[in-house]
Amino acid sequence: MELSGLTVGKVRELVSARQVSARELAQQHLAHIEKRNAELNAFLTLCPERALAQADAVDRKAKAGEPLPPLAGVPVAIKDVIVTRGVPTTAGSRILEGYAPPYDATAVARLEQAGAVVLGKTNCDEFAMGSSNENSAYGPVRNPHDTARVPGGSSGGSAAAVADGLAVAALGSDTGGSIRQPAGFCGVAGLMGTYGRVSRYGLIAFASSLDHIGPFARTVRDAAAVMQVMAGRDPNDSTSADVPVPDYLATLDQPVKGLKLGVPKEYFGAGLDPEVRAKVEKGIARFRELGCEVREVSLPHTDYAIACYYIIATAEASSNLARYDGVRYGPRAASDTPEAMYDRTRGQRFGAEVKRRIMLGTYALSAGYYEAYYLKAQRVRTLLYRDFVEAFKQVDALVTPTSPTPAFKIGEKSDDPLAMYLADIYTVTGDLVGVPGISVPCGKSKAGLPIGLQLFSRHFDEARLLQLANAFEQAGGFNL
């Protein structure tokens, strides 16, 4: 079977008609991973026993003619910053080497309740800090479209897995673009819901006011199906929103004629690769052909987003990562005193980028700098938020490039942290203001590299976002 063409709907259809068993599908995917992973390095851990037990449970239901849940038999991959009971979870870090969590993240539990088959854990930048996957302590992931290039980050393993037929869908996390940017680089759909839409219980925290869990999939319909089972209030996450979840699939195929789309001029300035610009403009034209009203809008504080983000994200990270001290989990550096144990364990086991961000965040929060950096950044966050509120008074959604360039070469930016940070220039603001965003493919560069188109909608209006993205896909937008 051609695994890279499978969708959630197709899997469910095959499994319920018993044309193929969930067990066979899981085995085929595991075999394909075994074959491809040496090159791609997309998976860090496989959990075949767990996968096959779940697949067998689905097959028993199918055999008994019972109604199957929405993700029945769908092979999925989970980013290694999301905890899985008994299955090693490292966050791409040596400080959590060998850590087997005692519980499942709510997102994972909900996927499994919906019949999904968890194959294993995907590689990522250490603690989700990075835009290329080169910050993983377990080696970089390679882009399936060109293995000399990065898959994007930080959820690079999940994006590569879905792009290469290693999983039908996958979970990632997005703090500054870590779902949408790798989705764009790998040519798949990547969805970040509104802040609080999906429970983060069991997501290893990076920056708590920015972190999201969301899906990667090959079609917008699949992304909607996965989001549907994950979304909604979870008492175990006090930041999860108590807002009703609509039926995303019910409105997915509604026409988009008459919807108002805003093109923020600040997202098309200097630094945007001409090929990316051309494809995204073609994508915007496709929305016009679908009957959308397109107009230019302004998000005037866009230029300040990266600076704002790198204070807020690192400040929160420096606090969240204080828990890794060699006491409760992970290995410990031999020392005579607790102080030396903390300092050495952390110094030896965190990677360079994580240390850099802890240092930056600690500095920004330290006495004498708190007002100048941390509070200043939070005030700028308010200005960015107001930009979006104003724009959404005029339009239903915003359309932008996902990233300024297609996938870059492994090693190209790894010595220049600032250049790497700028890879997230079009994605970070979505996290800062909490709106939902999706990246969908909009064709390829001349060199055959995927290009991503990004849409934002109003808070909690994922239904509109998915409807627009689906209309774009149905109109051939993925292959412009």
Add this chain to the structure above:
Amino acid sequence: MKLTRKDVEYVAALAHLELEPAELERMAQQLDAILEYIDQLNRLDTTNVEPMAQVLADTRPNPSVREDAVQPSLPREQALAAAPDADGTFFKVPKVIER
């Protein structure tokens, strides 16, 4: 230079990070470049703009007013299972108090 090597050593101590001398040097240079970039925030006048610590706070119950009731939690043996050193009741660490 905004950051001296001494500043970096001070912040590393606050962050409980033991850094090699070469790391300290590189860190000072890289943080300096990043802070210089971040300084552009000062071009914005944010007088009378409230700081935003989180978005959409009104969409979730206020955790500070939830009922203070005991909920089921992780069994002790599971909570201790991943620790590098534990004695069945407590996490163990190197000796804290000198005899």
